[in-house]
Amino acid sequence: MSDKEKNGYGSTGRFAHPLHSLSILEDRLSKHIPYHKFFDCSADEEVLYEFKKSNVNKLPQNGNHRKNSEDQIETHHYTSNWETIIHLIKGNIGTGILAMPTSFKNAGLIVGSIGTFLVGIFCVYTMHMLVGVSTELSKRSHSPPLSFCDVAENSFKVGPPQFQKYAALARIATNVFLYLTQIGICCIYIVFVADNIHEVLQSYFGVQQSARVCMLYILIPLLALSWVRDLKNLAPLMMVADVVTALGLGIVLLFITSDLPPITERQIFFASWHQLPLFFSTTIFAFEGIAVVLPLQNSMKNPKDFGGWNGVLNKSMAIVLVSYFLIGFFGYWQYGNGVKGSVTLNLALGTSNMWAESVRVMMALAIFLSYALQFYVPIELTRSTIKRYAPAGRLNIVAELAYRTALVLITFMLAEMVPDLGMFISLIGSLTSTTLSFILPPIFSILTNWTTGYGVYRWCLWKDLLIIAFGISVGFAGTYISSESISQA
Known part of the structure; x- marks a missing residue:
């Protein structure tokens, strides 16, 4: 075992969506599984060389052992189907769900409802697509389970000859998108926490401070938190965040479904074409849990149960989809066009309601941790x-500590520049989430299936190209409108 493995370090992938870390890293912490075993995005060349020499033809698929890339037997405890379902749900429900009412504001109740289910279905479909491509590439190379970046590189390697030379570049590009997404998420977290603290100070204590000033309050605690180098020390904090998030969402649902105004006061059918890209950007950001799919499947005791119409992925995402719809639909119905980037900011607005302030404090604490x-x-x-x-x-x-400090300061300055939470979420959704969900998986699929064919009339090719076109269109339109709105703020 290498020194990296002994220390629990290594190259990694990412979680890419608010609270994804609560699903994977918690599991890693509780079972003492080295982080890089799930998230290897740039494996060392010598490890790859050793794997090639090992010529592993088939990996044991029971819950007690599997062969790793060095042909050693791993004895980690792998997750059951129900554990994986819980991790997937936790990994997809975060700040994005609290922005869903804003998404409905940009589409209208009917179009928003239909659009939410369509985006959810397409996101799940691209997740299945990524899993299928990963499985196919793993079989062809007789390799262990692949990460997102592994799929990127290997799909280019098996694609047309003119694309094969870009395999390493594809890996780097995927890594960059994962990195940028995480930086964007950290910025969103800062804005979210500051906005909720600002609302509590103003409503409950009567303190008149801007959200930007509230960001300064959390800078030092963020720096201290970022200096925690050992993940084991974060495990108790994550347990607290789990409980607080569940309680907070339950109270939010009670607030938005109580004393609803007449539905005729809301935009029932359709908002406007100009706002529609913002709907897609925000919704895609909320559903963008594609980066946790492969790590979770790879950590399962029975990975074959992950896919299929009645598999773990569909069951989990059905719960997530219904949750997003409920929060989005009733949140917009309750607050209309006055809904904010996080629905927690609308709860009992302008009053000193104890429950409303409690939710804001709870969610701010959970996201901060x-x-x-x-x-x-x-x-x-x-x-x-x-x-x-x-x-x-x-x-x-x-x-390393200096780098951590610099990175926190960068996310802090970016958050100060874009204090509008709703627009920030739309911008990140447009720039990175659409790429990870709707552009990269179809590209990997096209390249992987190049030698096996695309079916009758090449329908698989046309289908993948259509998904790519949709992702590019939403990405460009959403980025333009979000940037325009941010510049005018």
């Missing part, structure tokens, strides 16, 4: 680079 785990991902993605160029010994730790 989750920042550390979301922040851990970009650190791990660049850890090997830091170790390569930083001096050895203690100075290496100093360099």
Whole structure:
């Protein structure tokens, strides 16, 4: 076993959506599974070389052992189907669900309802697509389960000859999108926490402070949290965040379904074409849990149960989809066009309602604690680079802490520049989430199926191209409108 494995370090993938870390890293912490076993996005060349020599033809699929890339037997405890369902639900429900009423505001109740289910179905479909491509590539290369970045590189390697030379670049590009998504999520977390603190101070204590000033209040605690280098020390905090999130969402649902105004006061059918890209961007951001799909499947005792119409993925995402619809539909019905980037900011607005303030404090606390785990991902993605160029010994730790501090300050400054939570979520959804969900998986599918064919009339090719076109269209339109709105704010 390498020194990296002994220390629990290694190159990693990411979670990419608010509270994804609460599903994977909690499991890793509780079972003492090295983080990089699930999220290897840039495996060392010598490890790959050793795997090629091992010529592993088939991996044992029971819950007690599997062969890793060094042909060693791993004895980790793998997750059951129900554990995986819980992790998938937790991994997809975060700040995105609290922005769903804003999404409905940009579409209308009927179009928003239909659109939410369509986006959810398409997101689940691309998740299945990614799983299928990963399985196919793993079979062809007789390799262990693949990460998102592995799929990117290997799909280009088996594609047309003119694309094969870009395999390494595809891996890097995928890594960059994962990195940027995590940085964006960290920024959204800062804005979310600051907005909720601002509302509590103003409504309950009568303190008149701007949200930007409230960001300064959490800067020092964020820096302290970011300096936690051992994930084991974060495990108790994540348990607290889980409980607080569940309680907070339950209270939110009670608020938005009580004393509803006449539905005729809302935009029942359709809002406007200009706002529609913002609906797609926000909804895609909320559903963008595609990066946790492969790690969760790879951690299962019975990975074959993950797919299929009655599999773990569909069961989990059905619950997520219904939850998003309920919060989005009733949140917009309750607050109309006055709904904010997080529906928690609308609860008993302008009053000192104890329950409303409690929800804001609870959700702010949960998201604040989750920042550390979301922040851990970009650190791990660049850890090997830091170790390569930083001096050895203690100075290496100093360099890492300096990098962590700089990265927190960068996310803080970006959050200060874009204080509108709703627009920030739409921007990140347009820039990165559409790419990860609707552009990359179809590209991987097209390249992987190049040698086997695309079916009658090449329908698989046309289907994948249509999904890519949709992703590009939503990405460009959403980015333009979000940027325009942010510049005018």
